[in-house]
Amino acid sequence: MSDLINIEGPMVVRDPCYEVGVKGLEQRVNFAPATYHVTAVRENGRNDGRIYALAITNGRRVDSWQHRRNCCPVDSGQLGVYPEGVVTKGDYHDEASTYKRLCDVTDTPSKWGTLMVDGKALLVTSSGYGDGTYDLMVGYTPQGFVNALVLQFMDLDDVAGEIEDNYPQLTWVPLRQGEFEDEVDCEEDDVDPEATNPVGLRRQAEHDEARKIDDAVDQLG
Numbered sequence: 001m002s003d004l005i006n007i008e009g010p011m012v013v014r015d016p017c018y019e020v021g022v023k024g025l026e027q028r029v030n031f032a033p034a035t036y037h038v039t040a041v042r043e044n045g046r047n048d049g050r051i052y053a054l055a056i057t058n059g060r061r062v063d064s065w066q067h068r069r070n071c072c073p074v075d076s077g078q079l080g081v082y083p084e085g086v087v088t089k090g091d092y093h094d095e096a097s098t099y100k101r102l103c104d105v106t107d108t109p110s111k112w113g114t115l116m117v118d119g120k121a122l123l124v125t126s127s128g129y130g131d132g133t134y135d136l137m138v139g140y141t142p143q144g145f146v147n148a149l150v151l152q153f154m155d156l157d158d159v160a161g162e163i164e165d166n167y168p169q170l171t172w173v174p175l176r177q178g179e180f181e182d183e184v185d186c187e188e189d190d191v192d193p194e195a196t197n198p199v200g201l202r203r204q205a206e207h208d209e210a211r212k213i214d215d216a217v218d219q220l221g
Helices: 096-104 156-166 196-219
Strands: 002-007 011-014 026-029 036-044 051-057 064-074 077-083 112-117 120-126 132-138 144-151 183-184
Touching: 002 112, 002 120, 026 064, 026 132, 051 196, 064 077, 077 096, 077 144, 096 112, 096 120
Parallel strands: 064 183
Antiparallel strands: 002 036, 011 026, 011 077, 036 051, 051 144, 064 132, 077 120, 112 120, 132 144
């Protein structure tokens, strides 16, 4: 199952039961503005169709990958991707609360989907077998922006064959450690992966420098 979502800029990855902006409880992802395909990867016919991973991609080339290990804690059995600043924590018993509405999205046979709140698309998915701490795979453009994101809840090596057969658009996803240009363990390293990815920062610096040169040429012209 896949869907489309418009992303206009930076997003955060967070369990909807958490407060906004708490260090260690959310991950910032600097998306390139575009329309993205969202694909739920599940083991068909086994494990109650539980979601192994949720992949978000705009179909363009990924220049480099970063593996953020142990970066996404989950306490409500679900994980979401939202525009920065969106408040998702609320009362489960309040039918009108954003939190209750997000829980209703994952409490369906598909186990994931989007919710529109004040014109913004909130993406949420059940997290494999429930609570825990999960990994992110982050794909960067040559300019240092993010154009692919994978929320990983289970070992994708277990379903590598099914990914190749059933999700051909995701065969570019690196499945094993050692296939990443940059790896960060959020529990051990206590760093901000978005601010320390050497490939992304280098590409962003190159992009900024090229724009400065272009602007200078335009002014001379």
